[in-house]
Amino acid sequence: MKHFWMPVLVLGWLSGCASTPPAVPADKPQGWQAPRDLASLQGRWQQVDAGQQQPYRLEFAAGRLQASAGCNGLGSVVSLENGLLKTGAMMSTLMACPPALEQRERSLSQLLSAQPRLVVQGNRLQLQAGRDRLEFQREASSGGS
Secondary structure, three states, X not given: OOOOHHHHHHHHHHXXXXXXXXXOOOOOOOOOEOOOOHHHHOEEEEEOOOXXXXXXXXXXXXXXXXXXXXXXXXXXXXXXXXXXXXXXOOEEOOOOOOHHXXXXXXXXXXXXXXXXXXXXXXXXXXXXXXXXXXXXXXXXXXXXX
């Protein structure tokens, strides 16, 4: 009888190792919500919480995402499912960049590929995957609502 529980315990342990979607931001300010569709994100966005570093830039248009950390450009087809950004294979230009920019570029690519949760409030956009969170503001000349 004691051997009966061993497979159950192993299955329970293994299911705890399965990947889970990124958590909803615990400290999400009131009024933030999932974007209604990909078209509502159309336009250019610039990171507002970059500090002294070159801000990340995003551009959503026609089911595609273009992104930059200040050196190479990144791009992918994207979709929005249940508030999660899903990307295809991330493509990049291949210019030689300073090591600090290369690291930021890698971090941005990893975040975008990790199916981050998106929330918006007016002209602000937050992306969160795990502990990583970035906040962007829509550039004034951009479309969208």
